Each structure stands twice: as structure tokens, then as C-alpha cells.
Amino acid sequence: MEKILEVKDLHISFDIHAGEVQAVRGVSFDLYKGETLAIVGESGSGKSVTSKALMRLLPTPPSRIKQGEILFEGKDLAKLSDKEMQNIRGAKISMIFQDPMTSLNPTMTIGKQVMEAILKHQEISKEEARKRAVELLQLVGIKNAEMRMKQYPHQFSGGMRQRVVIAIALACNPKILIADEPTTALDVTIQAQILELMKDIQKKLGMSIIFITHDLGVVANMADRVAVMYAGKIVEIGTVDEIFYNPKHPYTWGLLASMPSLDHKDMELYSIPGTPPDLLNPPKGDAFAPRNPYALKIDYELEPPMFKVSDTHYAATWLLHENAPKVEPPQIVRDRVAKFAQIVARKGGGSRG
Amino acid sequence: MARQKLLEVKNLKQYFQVGRGKVVKAVDGITFDIYKGETFGLVGESGCGKSTTGRTIIRLYEATEGEVLFNGVNVHGKKSKKELKELNRKMQMIFQDPYASLNPRMTVADIIAEGIDIHGLAKTKEERMQRVYELLETVGLNREHANRYPHEFSGGQRQRIGIARALAVEPEFIIADEPISALDVSIQAQVVNLMKKLQREKGLTYLFIAHDLSMVKYISDRIGVMYFGKMVELADAEELYRNPIHPYTKALLSAIPLPDPETERTRKRIIYDPSQHQYKEGEELEFREITPGHFVLCSEAEYKTYQSMYK
Numbered sequence: 001m002e003k004i005l006e007v008k009d010l011h012i013s014f015d016i017h018a019g020e021v022q023a024v025r026g027v028s029f030d031l032y033k034g035e036t037l038a039i040v041g042e043s044g045s046g047k048s049v050t051s052k053a054l055m056r057l058l059p060t061p062p063s064r065i066k067q068g069e070i071l072f073e074g075k076d077l078a079k080l081s082d083k084e085m086q087n088i089r090g091a092k093i094s095m096i097f098q099d100p101m102t103s104l105n106p107t108m109t110i111g112k113q114v115m116e117a118i119l120k121h122q123e124i125s126k127e128e129a130r131k132r133a134v135e136l137l138q139l140v141g142i143k144n145a146e147m148r149m150k151q152y153p154h155q156f157s158g159g160m161r162q163r164v165v166i167a168i169a170l171a172c173n174p175k176i177l178i179a180d181e182p183t184t185a186l187d188v189t190i191q192a193q194i195l196e197l198m199k200d201i202q203k204k205l206g207m208s209i210i211f212i213t214h215d216l217g218v219v220a221n222m223a224d225r226v227a228v229m230y231a232g233k234i235v236e237i238g239t240v241d242e243i244f245y246n247p248k249h250p251y252t253w254g255l256l257a258s259m260p261s262l263d264h265k266d267m268e269l270y271s272i273p274g275t276p277p278d279l280l281n282p283p284k285g286d287a288f289a290p291r292n293p294y295a296l297k298i299d300y301e302l303e304p305p306m307f308k309v310s311d312t313h314y315a316a317t318w319l320l321h322e323n324a325p326k327v328e329p330p331q332i333v334r335d336r337v338a339k340f341a342q343i344v345a346r347k348g349g350g351s352r353g
Numbered sequence: 354m355a356r357q358k359l360l361e362v363k364n365l366k367q368y369f370q371v372g373r374g375k376v377v378k379a380v381d382g383i384t385f386d387i388y389k390g391e392t393f394g395l396v397g398e399s400g401c402g403k404s405t406t407g408r409t410i411i412r413l414y415e416a417t418e419g420e421v422l423f424n425g426v427n428v429h430g431k432k433s434k435k436e437l438k439e440l441n442r443k444m445q446m447i448f449q450d451p452y453a454s455l456n457p458r459m460t461v462a463d464i465i466a467e468g469i470d471i472h473g474l475a476k477t478k479e480e481r482m483q484r485v486y487e488l489l490e491t492v493g494l495n496r497e498h499a500n501r502y503p504h505e506f507s508g509g510q511r512q513r514i515g516i517a518r519a520l521a522v523e524p525e526f527i528i529a530d531e532p533i534s535a536l537d538v539s540i541q542a543q544v545v546n547l548m549k550k551l552q553r554e555k556g557l558t559y560l561f562i563a564h565d566l567s568m569v570k571y572i573s574d575r576i577g578v579m580y581f582g583k584m585v586e587l588a589d590a591e592e593l594y595r596n597p598i599h600p601y602t603k604a605l606l607s608a609i610p611l612p613d614p615e616t617e618r619t620r621k622r623i624i625y626d627p628s629q630h631q632y633k634e635g636e637e638l639e640f641r642e643i644t645p646g647h648f649v650l651c652s653e654a655e656y657k658t659y660q661s662m663y664k
Contacts, residue, residue: 042537042538042539042540043537187398187399187564188398188564188566188608188609189398189604189605189608189625190398191608191610192608192610192622195610196622214537214538215538215610216538216612217567217610217611217612217617218610219612220610220611220612220613220614220616220617221610221617221620223614240614241614244613245614254539255538255539256612258538258539258541258542259538259542259567259612260567260568260570260571268546268549269542269545269546269571270542271539271540271542271543271546272539272542272543273543275507275509275510275540339615343615
């Protein structure tokens, strides 16, 4: 598969009066053409900061990219000037946000806002832009697009506004669409519609999607690959099957086990004890160790490197080291592993990559 | 064993006047009971009236019509201050937003003890603080937290403070309005486990309002589904998920993404269209029992179809 974006050892810090908050502490991943990569993690894990850094949307100061590269079409986005970045942002990489209520301008008609995005990056006449805007609105499933062009955001429901936001993001046929919790503010039935729409459009236009969310159900629905973030690092990355059915990192175990599955009723929910670390003073060793019932002595001393599980699956935990003791993951995770074995057997050895 | 009804909601209506002559029927005639010691889940999409129902039950709003009986006593209607106080002590509420539901200028001790003060449950200062310490420990915080302010706590901890405040007056019944929606997944599990533990230890009854259906199923004994101010289906939690009858419930259940890629790949979403019922004019919709304990809002004709399908 063709690599479209490469993030290498990205470090981002925020300088505040109390010191330096190390929000992202060495993130590396690749994004392939046409795939959906989901980034999951709790609030404060650095998932939104990472995605905003790709778009260079973080205000400097207080933020700064300390080190690392973001390679896109032969350029390092981390080093581009604001002017150069403007030609990429919204044209080649675009972004949709969580709250469709605040990401539209309440004083401009929908049509004008969609056209603005087109005219900014393409040299076409206003009339053509208008036609294209109507097409875009139709593409995202807005009926009566001609009439809706003249309306204002307050005349749209939440789901419809998110469709408009998606239309704007698609205005220039971007190569990469970054979606930061695009359905969190929506009801489940509307969420399902928006997710279907995004998959549908991806099929038609062949773009890559980086999908940021904390909802594992949405991840299972959307993602080809999943990166799990904790305390500013990717702790596990793999295909969606590998992460959901063969997770290796205790944090991923905790996340999966703390969701009630629809058939485990009487068991107490597994909960990850404690709270995420303060990134103003990141702990020594593995940041997850204090909350990790499986933590080894070395976790408090030395950060684990990424261990390879398969060609597509990596996890940063000392449990994968050859000298580590064998541990049993929580019951729910063992059930998942068993289920995966069945799937693999049914498919005759090959799993979806 | 006959279950004891703690709360009876009878044909409750809550209309809001919006502008001239316009009325929003937020809750439009719903009837259900909550038994002692159970968790009743109330689900539905935004604007369906589930929060309004919770708030009307505890009398944050005056009901437009209908009754709410708590232990056989009507919550609404004319009440003396003393009667009101008595009811308020037995019913408490936990709110969605742990950032907005705690007064930022009060210490945790004062927030928790406010109810104790109002109801005169502690005779001396020492006793009051003793209660606060006990409550903090009950919800998994410690006594050092008593003199701090809400901003010093994380979302999950604040929600624990909110729970401690609700418990302070030793209520029988707690209305939890989306108590975990604002929290992270790993923290949600902590709070839900805490609520379950408290229920076991203190015999509490919960009305749990939420839109996260998998969590609702996990915590609830019975679940009511609301749609546009009406309750369309009510059943045991297991039964509702296994045999949803009302087409809206089916649509809602089919829309929840599950953390399981295999099922997601084969998901078939059902779309609900209110016109699919094809009700004739004058047909009366009633809440009818299809199988024991499983109620659906339907017409006489639908009732017969459902019965033949699920008997």
C-alpha cells in the first residue's frame, strides 16, 4: 500500500507558567492511501494535539513542535511556513471538528461558507463554485440543496450541520480528512448516518481518514487500523482485528474490558484504577505503570520500546519481552482472543490486514 | 415475592409555553412504576423528554398534568414546606456535568454538607464533619479532600463528590441524569461500579437517564424507551435488547456501534419512519402489555400482530 503521510517521532510541548506540558512525547505512525486510521485514547492522551499538529493548527506560543517530522508529499509539514501551510490546509488535508454548532459561522449562509472553501483554493468563477457547492451538499445527503444554500446554520439540525461541515472539508478533494470526534455530539441514530456517509464518501473519493475518538464502538465500525494513545504516546497500533481481538498492551485491555459488552451482565465492570498522569511532570519509566495491575519492576525504571507482534501490530509493553513473566489478561479480553481464533479458523488462516 | 412500588408515574405531562400560544409537549402522558431497589433506565435521543421526565419527577418543574406518587404520596400539588422538605430528603439527583453542578466557591465539605445542614441531620460541628468524612470514603475519596475546592478535582472525582452530596441526606431514590456521559471510558466504569456498590449496600433505587445504551443495559433492571415525549416501549433490560418490539426501539438498538469489528462489518441498520405505522384516524394508541412485563405503545391492530408474533 502507498504511504501518504509519515509521522516520525513527533514531540509537542506547551509552555505554560508552571512549566512545560509534554502533551505528545514521541509519536510515529504511517497513514496509507484510502485507509481509515483511528486514534483512540482518553482526554489528555494527546490524540487531538497530534491531529491538530498535522494541520499546524496549534497556536505558537504556547505550543511548539519540539522535534520530529510530518512527511507529506515530500515536504516536512512541521517545518513549513504559515504561508506554505495555507496551501495545504483545507486543500490537501482538511479537518472536521466535534461540535458542528460552533464550527460554522452563524452570520453567513451555508452556500457562502461552502463556496468560500472552494474559491479559496481553486481558480474558478463564482458561478462554477456555486454549482460545485450544490453538488457537494448533495453528495453529503442534503436534500433541496439549492434552497438550503440560502439558509443559515441555525436553520439546520445538528446532524445536518455536521453534513455541511463535511461538505466544506471535501470542497477541494483532500487527500487526507482528519475527523476529531465528529459524532460525539450527535445522537446514535444520527451518528450512524454520519458514519455511513463518511465511509460512502471515502469509497467514492478514495481519501484517507484519520479518525479521532474515544468511542470504541465507533472505532470498530470505522477503522482499518487503530492506534491507542496514552499519556502522549502510542502504546499499541495494529489492524482493527488485532487491537480488538488480540490486544497486547494492558491499557488496551483496560479500555476494552471497561466497556460493558452486551452479553456480560453480572460481572463487575473492569475499571482502570486511578487517573492519567500529569504531563507537566511525566513519570519515569512507563507512564501507565502506576495504574497497571500487570506492571513489572522495570516499568517504573525504563520506558518500554515498541515490540513487534506481527508485521502490522506493535505494542509498547515490557510484557512482550522474552524474559517477561506470562500473565493472564482480564476475562473479557480472553474471550475476545478466543473469538479471534475462531474467526481466523473460519477464514482458513488469513485475517483481514 | 411481590415487588414494592416506590415510585408511580401516572399519565405525566410536561408542556412548556414557547412564545405566543405555542406549546412544546416535552413529556406527553407517560406512565410507569419504579420498584424498590431496582434501577430503571430511561433512554432516548436528545429532545425526547427523558431529562424533563427526571426533572419533573423530582419537582424541579411543576407537572402540567398527571401524578407522581412516591411511596404513595403525590409529589406534586399543594405542599407545606415541611412536606416538601421531607420529600426532598428522600429523592436526590446526580447531574450530567460534574463541572457545572458543583459551586466553585464552596469547599467540598460545604457542598456535601449542605443537605445535612438544611435537614438538620447533624447536631454538632464534629458530627457534621464526621458525616462528610464517611461520605467521602464511601465514594472512594479521602478526608483530606474535604477542604479543597471543586476545581482541584478531575471529572470522575467531581462526579464522586456529586454522588456523595446526593447520599448525604440518606435518600431512598436517586435520579441520575446522564451521570457518566461527560466522563472518559475508563472513568465511566469506576463511577458505574461505585453506583452499583452503593445500591447493594444501601438498597437505593435509581432512575438512570442516559443515551449510552450499552451502559444503560449494564446497569438497569428495566428500561423504558422514549420517543418525542412518549414512552414507546418498556421491558426488562435483557428482554428489551433480545426482543425489541417497537420499530423505534429496533432502530435505536441497530444504531449503536459495538466494540466488535466482526459484528460491525455485518451490521444492518434499521431506519425508523413514524409514518410506517399507518395508523387510521381515530385509532387509539395505548401502552399495552405484549408479553408479561413487556409493554409497547401501539394500536389495537398492532397489538394483535405483536401478540401473535411474540407469544
